[in-house]
Amino acid sequence: MQVHAHGLNPKDYSIRSGHLQWITGKRFPMQIGSDAAGVVEAVGEKVTHWKPGDRVFGYLNLYHGGAASEFCRFSEKAIARIPEGVDYVTAAAIPCANLTALQALRDWGRLKAQQRVLLIGASGGVGSAAIQIAKVLGAHVTAVSSSANVDYCYSLGADVALSYQTDNPYAPDLPYDLVLQVHGGRQPFYERSRPVLKRRGRFVMLVPSPKALANIVLSRLLPWPRYYFFPVRARTRDLALLGQWVTEGKLVPQVSKVYPYDQLVEAHRQIDSAHTRGKLVLRVAD
Numbered sequence: 001m002q003v004h005a006h007g008l009n010p011k012d013y014s015i016r017s018g019h020l021q022w023i024t025g026k027r028f029p030m031q032i033g034s035d036a037a038g039v040v041e042a043v044g045e046k047v048t049h050w051k052p053g054d055r056v057f058g059y060l061n062l063y064h065g066g067a068a069s070e071f072c073r074f075s076e077k078a079i080a081r082i083p084e085g086v087d088y089v090t091a092a093a094i095p096c097a098n099l100t101a102l103q104a105l106r107d108w109g110r111l112k113a114q115q116r117v118l119l120i121g122a123s124g125g126v127g128s129a130a131i132q133i134a135k136v137l138g139a140h141v142t143a144v145s146s147s148a149n150v151d152y153c154y155s156l157g158a159d160v161a162l163s164y165q166t167d168n169p170y171a172p173d174l175p176y177d178l179v180l181q182v183h184g185g186r187q188p189f190y191e192r193s194r195p196v197l198k199r200r201g202r203f204v205m206l207v208p209s210p211k212a213l214a215n216i217v218l219s220r221l222l223p224w225p226r227y228y229f230f231p232v233r234a235r236t237r238d239l240a241l242l243g244q245w246v247t248e249g250k251l252v253p254q255v256s257k258v259y260p261y262d263q264l265v266e267a268h269r270q271i272d273s274a275h276t277r278g279k280l281v282l283r284v285a286d
């Protein structure tokens with residue numbers, strides 16, 4: 001793919017910093033970046049679905065990176081067509097965050113219409129997508145962010161938006177069917193969430209601590225609630241569904257800042273802060 005725009009994710013920092021050495025190995029420097037939107041430049045001889053010139057966006061499944069480049073190689077199953085009318089910057093903001101939100105809510109959380117979900121870390125890349133996707137699924141959404149982003153969460157469709165600085169999200173009027181822990185802080189989110197989950201509720205975490213991983217194993221021995229961690233996976237059909245929702249106006253990818261290619265370092269400093277609103281995108285080519 002000739003990359004036109006690259007969407008940044010906290011994963012890029014984790015690869016660069018060496019935190020994921022146990023997955024990536026230790027051969028540094030490493031290529032970074034997993035989200036890209038651009039044009040198919042060439043295809044392998046067994047690829048039949050794509051041809052040079054197709055406008056596509058995609059996610060690199062493995063922790064190897066490479067999307068923060070002018071050219072990048074994707075699996076044919078990890079890309080989808082950019083819908084008519086959607087530009088490269090918007091398309092590059094979709095893959096990792098929106099796939100994660102979709103798979104967390106629909107596949108791991110089994111969220112259904114009328115159910116109640118608590119989103120912890122609701123104003124960043126995954127959270128801003130999760131609020132909107134939970135509403136598409138017909139759920140009641142309680143979103144947790146800093147005080148500065150409470151109104152922003154309401155603007156994305158949250159039914160209730162709370163601040164982790166001034167409110168207590170663990171005292172709801174009604175229990176939750178699902179808690180999605182997006183933010184990977186050290187606080188004991190899952191211990192606090194257990195009493196506010198329905199008896200057959202689910203707790204899905206994106207960044208598990210070792211103790212939380214132990215709880216995942218333990219919870220297999222107990223009936224409920226269930227704890228889950230999963231690594232997001234690129235799938236053409238999921239990317240296509242997200243693209244369809246974008247064209248239907250049900251999902252608006254949240255791009256808070258677009259950086260020119262030579263400001264990759266500044267973009268990384270911002271993504272490292274863990275307080276980015278929505279997504280950051282790097283414009284690689286015009």
Ligand SMILES: NC(=O)c1ccc[n+]([C@@H]2O[C@H](COP(=O)([O-])OP(=O)(O)OC[C@H]3O[C@@H](n4cnc5c(N)ncnc54)[C@H](OP(=O)(O)O)[C@@H]3O)[C@@H](O)[C@H]2O)c1
Binds near residue numbers: 147205231278
């Ligand atoms: N398992 C997977 O496959 C997978 C996939 C994608 C992402 N992830 C992980 O998921 C995490 C979130 O990704 P992202 O792209 O959404 O990151 P992000 O864009 O940096 O967003 C981080 C969010 O966390 C919130 N936050 C910060 N401190 C908080 C606190 N003390 N309590 C509650 N929320 C807090 C921030 O809100 P404020 O700015 O309002 O403070 C912001 O909304 C990252 O650690 C990433 O590595 C995992």
